Amino acid sequence: MTIETTNTAVLVLEDGSRFTGQAWGATGRVLGEAVFATGMSGYQETLTDPSYAGQIVVMTAPHIGNTGMNDEDPESNRIWVSGFVVREPSRVVSNFRAERTLDDDLVAHGIIGIRGVDTRAITRRLRDVGAMRAGIFSGEEAALDPAEQLAAVTSSESMAGQNLSALVSTRETYVLPAEGEQLGRLAVLDLGVKASTLHYLTARGFEVHVMPQDSTLDDILAIDPVAVFYSNGPGDPAAADDQVEVLQGVLRAGLPFFGICFGNQLLGRALGFGTYKLPFGHRGINQPVLDQQTGRVEITSHNHGFAVDAPIGETVESPAGFGRVEVSHFGLNDRVVEGLQALDIPAFSVQYHPEAASGPHDSNYLFDRFRDLVASRVHRTASDDDQKDNQ
Ligand SMILES: NC(=O)CC[C@H](N)C(=O)O
Secondary structure, eight states, X not given: OOOOOSOEEEEEETTSOEEEEEEEXXXXXXXXXXXXXXXXXXHHHHHTOGGGBTEEEEEOSSEEOTTOBOSSSOSSSXXXXXXXXXXXXXXXXXXXXXXXXXXXXXXXXXXXXXXXXXXXXXXXXXXXXXXXXXXXXXXXXXXXXXXXHHHHHHTSOOSTTOXXXXXXXXXXXXXXXXXXXXXXXXXXXXXXXXXXXXXXXXXXXXXXXXXOTTOOHHHHXXXXXXXXEEOOOSSOGGGOXXXXXXXXXXXXXXXXXXXXXXXXXXXXXXXXXXXXXXXXEEEEEEEEEEETTTTEEEEEEEEEEEEEXXXXXXXXXXXXXXXXXXXXXXXXXXXXXXXXXXXXSSEXXXXXXXXXXXXXXXGGHHHXXXXXXXXXXXXXXXXXXXXXXXX
């Protein structure tokens, strides 16, 4: 594929800074929240992660597209980033698994990108000022008056307060069969779930029922689940009141619960803590996190712009009356809450991604922890039933 070099594009940030490069992928105008992601690999998983809906992603790795795109690695069936910003797209694809080029897929999915910009300068700007509303303008849009471009950016919606779950969630429940030893039905609330997560859950023996984001407590209880899981997802956790209320019902019903990322933020809220917006978020695949239970440091994958506001290093009473809670994991770069463990009810969650593809895999053990938590209860209930039968 030949690369057009004369087609100007501009990235405009809400603080007025402008970065001029070349159009890449689809052309036109796209607005969103500009964030940077530091992963050196895994751009295909980044692009297809529903948690990136509404965001213009700046890749700090300077060379993107080397391994092309395939049909095996996507985290969902489409590209979700609103816009894509890279220093230099690979001119050739070199991987035996590649089926298409990245350029082809950006065009096919209508994703507006920009290339040939100084991604280090953009990242430093986002780090200093914080994640900002932004726009990419290419094609005819590139020729607009800069003041008009900036006005479009500053009149766009900020990520704070946005509820984007309906945009990414399944509309109908679907079921994935369990592999290996069968543990029972797991209700997965799809707030933007990734394929890798579903894979790890079915591989742990769960028959996974992926349910729409507006499922009620009754909908969940109707499938008679052995446990409930809340997925990752885009948007501001402070705007997800309905899902928080449903989760409080799940916890009151005594069902085991595991949440990842958005799911961690919603467990935090259900337990009565607040959430807040981080200045520029964590997005990358080498973030160090301490597991307070074991004292081990895990290298983890992150993609979050919000975090739970809970005290680190002490056991506290859940402000919503669910017993004692501890922050189980925190980030070693900035002491942000990265995991919650309830001590009196069977519920825990992590802010980072144990399902991370293309890795790292340090925290895969969390899926085992969830399986073991559920298995101990399923087996206990089964032996209670046996005792009753024998009486
Ligand atoms: N990956 C996620 O689940 C992200 C959660 C939330 N939208 C955030 O940005 O913090």
